[in-house]
Amino acid sequence: xxxxxxxxxxxxAILLGGCxxxxxxxxxxxxxxAPSLLKQDxxxxxxxxVGGGVAGxxxxxxxxxxxxxxxxxxxxxxxxxxxxSDSVRNWPGVLDAPGADIMRxxxxxxxxxxxVVIDATLTSIDTKQWPFILTVRNNLDGRVQTIKTxxxxxxxxxxxxxxxxxxxTGKDGYWGRGVTNCAICDGALFxxxxxxxxxxxxxxxxxxxxxAGIAKKVYVLVRxxxxxxxxxxxxxxxxxxxxxxxxxxxxxxAVQGNGKTVTHLEILNNKTKATEKLVVDGMxxxxxxxxxxxxxxxxxxxxxxxxxxxxxxxxxTIHGLFAAGDVCDPHLKQAVxxxxxxxxxxxxxxxxxxERGYLPTSTVxxxxxxxxxxxxxxxxxxxxxxxxxxxxxxxxxxxSLNHAQQLLESTAGKLMVVDVYxxxxxxxxxxxxxVEELAQFYDYQVCFxxxxxxxxxxxxxxxxxxxxxxxxMQVPTFLFIKNGNxxxxxxxxxxxxxxxxxxxxxxxxxxxxxxx
Ligand code: NDP
Numbered sequence: 001x002x003x004x005x006x007x008x009x010x011x012x013a014i015l016l017g018g019c020x021x022x023x024x025x026x027x028x029x030x031x032x033x034a035p036s037l038l039k040q041d042x043x044x045x046x047x048x049x050v051g052g053g054v055a056g057x058x059x060x061x062x063x064x065x066x067x068x069x070x071x072x073x074x075x076x077x078x079x080x081x082x083x084x085s086d087s088v089r090n091w092p093g094v095l096d097a098p099g100a101d102i103m104r105x106x107x108x109x110x111x112x113x114x115x116v117v118i119d120a121t122l123t124s125i126d127t128k129q130w131p132f133i134l135t136v137r138n139n140l141d142g143r144v145q146t147i148k149t150x151x152x153x154x155x156x157x158x159x160x161x162x163x164x165x166x167x168x169t170g171k172d173g174y175w176g177r178g179v180t181n182c183a184i185c186d187g188a189l190f191x192x193x194x195x196x197x198x199x200x201x202x203x204x205x206x207x208x209x210x211x212a213g214i215a216k217k218v219y220v221l222v223r224x225x226x227x228x229x230x231x232x233x234x235x236x237x238x239x240x241x242x243x244x245x246x247x248x249x250x251x252x253x254a255v256q257g258n259g260k261t262v263t264h265l266e267i268l269n270n271k272t273k274a275t276e277k278l279v280v281d282g283m284x285x286x287x288x289x290x291x292x293x294x295x296x297x298x299x300x301x302x303x304x305x306x307x308x309x310x311x312x313x314x315x316x317t318i319h320g321l322f323a324a325g326d327v328c329d330p331h332l333k334q335a336v337x338x339x340x341x342x343x344x345x346x347x348x349x350x351x352x353x354x355e356r357g358y359l360p361t362s363t364v365x366x367x368x369x370x371x372x373x374x375x376x377x378x379x380x381x382x383x384x385x386x387x388x389x390x391x392x393x394x395x396x397x398x399x400s401l402n403h404a405q406q407l408l409e410s411t412a413g414k415l416m417v418v419d420v421y422x423x424x425x426x427x428x429x430x431x432x433x434x435v436e437e438l439a440q441f442y443d444y445q446v447c448f449x450x451x452x453x454x455x456x457x458x459x460x461x462x463x464x465x466x467x468x469x470x471x472x473m474q475v476p477t478f479l480f481i482k483n484g485n486x487x488x489x490x491x492x493x494x495x496x497x498x499x500x501x502x503x504x505x506x507x508x509x510x511x512x513x514x515x516x
Contacts, residue, residue, distance in 0.1 A: 027357060034150055034358035037131060044131050044148045045071055046358060047349060050122045051155035053080020054335050055325025057106040058342030059153040059349075064113035066350050067360035071147070072110060072117045073136055078429065079103035080157050081289075081326065082335050084184050086210040089234075091335055099335075100184070100423060100454075119429070122156065127299040127318045140430055150358065151349040154296070154308065154316070154323040155342060158289035158333075163198065167255030167262075174255050174283075176474040176492070178262030181285040183207040185422040188453040189472055190282050192216045196265060198252055199286035200227040205234050207286045212241045219278065221250045223270060255283060261473055291327055305330055314345035320352050394439035395419070395448040399455070408484055411447040415507040418479040419450040420472055427493045428476040434496045438503065446507055480506045 025036035038044055047063045049056045052074035063070035082088065085099035094102065111117060119139045126133040131148040138144075160181045162168060169175045180186045183197075187210055195215045197208040200222035212218045220238075225248045229235055238244055247267070253275070254266040265278045291306040301309040301317040308316055308328040316323050324341035326333050350360075398404045398418070408416065419435050421428035439448035453475055473491075480488035480502060487506050494502075 027355075031130070031356070034353060034356040036357075037150070038358075041148065044150065045069070046149070046353060047071070047151050047153070047346075048073065048134060048147060048149040049153045049155060049346075050134070051075050051080065051157055051325065051327070052078045052107065052117065053155060053157050053325060053338065054082050054103070054106065055157075055327075055338040055342035055345075056080070056153065056155035057103070057110050058339040059155060059322075059324055059346040060110045060115045060117075061106075061113060062343050062346030063350070064110065064115050066346075068350060068353065068358075069361065070110075070115050071149075072115055073120050073122055073134075074117055074139075075121050075156060076139065077157065078119070079107075081333075084182050085206050086184050087206065088335065098184075102335075122295065124295050125152070125299050127321055130320065132321065140433055150356065151320050151352055152322070153314075153342065153345045153349060154321065154327055155325040155338075155345075156292040156327045158326045159292050160285065160289050161287045162285065163252055163287065165252055165254050167257065174257050174262045177260065178257060178282045178473060179255055179285070180282070180474075182422075182425075183210045183284050184454055185425045185475060186282075186453070187211050187214050187284075189474070190215045193281035194279060195219070195282040195284060196221050196252075196278065196280045197284045197286055199288070200224065200229060201286065201288060202229045202231050202234075203288075204286035205229045205231060205238055207284050208244060209234060209238050209241075211284065212238065212244050215282075216243060218244045219280065220244065220246045221252060221265075221267065222246060222248045223251050225249050225271075252283070289326070291330075293327060303330070313348050314341055315348055315352075320349075320356075322346075322349050322352075394436060394443065395450050398449050398451045404449070404451075407447065407449060408481065412483065414445070414447050415503065416447040416449060416481040417503070418481060419448070420453060420475055420477040420479065421450055422453050422475040425475045431476050431493055434499060437496065438499055442503060442507075446503055482506060 025032055027033050034046070046068050047070045049060045049063070049070060049072045052072055056072055060070045060072045077083070079100060080103065082099035083103045087096055088094065088099045088102060089096045091097065091102055107117060118136070120136040121139055122134055123137050123144065124135040131150050132152055134147045134149060134152065135144060136147060167173055168179055173179065190211065191214050193215050194217040195211055196219040197204050197211065198221045200220070204220060204222075205227075208218050208220050227235060239246065249270040251268045251270055252265050253268050255262055256266065257263045262280060262282055265280055265283060266275060267278050268275050291302075291308070293302050293306050293308060296302065296308065299318070300321055303309050307330045308323040310323060310328055311317055314322045314324055314328075322345035324345040325338035329337065329341065396407060398407065417435075419428075419431070421431070435448065435450075439446075442448070476492065478490040478499075479486050480490070488502060490502065
């Protein structure tokens, strides 16, 4: 009876699938096999990993080591949560390293192993058909396209939480003007200032430690009378720092400022109900995160808190769809456990591909996913110049204030553009190809430079003076300098057209008064 049923399924699948050779086109469930699908449609990818954090990149490495070509969609936060940690002390074999360094090495390993890492974000997934269909948006120019894949590992991480109090975000809020959730991105902008870190978990401790080395004063505002953080060593070190104060039972009820930047917080003592104003220049949120799974709601099962529900190891409720890292882990959320889950997910996905008859190949994956080349499309075709651009020679990285001074002297009379950016700041990353293209276009006419706010080799005191003088409150900030004077300051992202107009406008002027 069972054989007859399977036979019927097989026959139906042959008819529906339009295959001629049932031996190679369908498996014993009557489902098309991977080789037959790949033969019919060469655009189908064997494996796509969604997320460029530690779980996703580990999964990618395991696919690649098994000779399974793999695409990684890096998502909006390249490097994931670990890249935002200044000091990682629990990564095996590493005493203490910035998370960004660990993630850079991991990404390099994926790329060197033949992985294709795309600066794109998953916007939807259709798991009702197989191969799965992923819709992805290019992070650089917003273009959308679809990718078909035999298997996928979802490792999209979590989204940081917000307080939801007046003055935090929105039109009149101070987001990017003193309120942020990334010390490693924006911390350098608060040299000798007073900041508050909100939260009592491990992230708050890490953020506060980083800021304590930069800011004049760091308040850690904890809503209960105990910390949630597990890393007692770090907590104890932080408690001993002279410029750090813990305020327990403290809730932020509003963020206030002078219209330009944050000036103070309204805080409430949860026990005594007393309110007070706390003078600060900045507020760093570290109040946990929520699983990044809205787009998966109708595609696989989630738990009540929105984390992906796993059924068998790292497999989701959809056969062939796997998950790893914080997106499916409400409890541990450690870099090491995320990495282990990425490994397990890829090995299970490999078994799934084998079940569907997939034969690992040593062939390098074709980069026919259009988004791969989009960033380069806006760069000129000239091969030699392309190499220069990739090496970043069109833009000089400023490494000290003296260096900046020398550049200003050697380029006197020319417009200098300074891109003040953060290595792991997404808007900065989006602006980079535009800046590179313009730098190449205006070669010899305009001097393009950049400053990484998180660059440890940079003379931090000198940088702080620059930040203070130029009122830099967020990255990216673009300074247009002519004859030693800042003639224009532009905050945040802008289109290539707007950027070119500014260059055209300011490269004409010879002497302009310093703006206020
Ligand atoms: P957690 O969920 O662990 O902590 C969030 C903190 O924010 C808690 O103290 C929580 O208070 C507080 N909080 C939540 N909502 C609010 C609110 N509305 N107002 C004020 N406070 C609020 O998140 P983390 O991001 O800190 O850590 C996530 C995971 O990552 C953890 O498992 C952690 O161990 C891990 N991690 C590990 C690191 C390491 O170096 N080992 C570094 C960073 C993270 P309450 O306690 O009252 O709920």
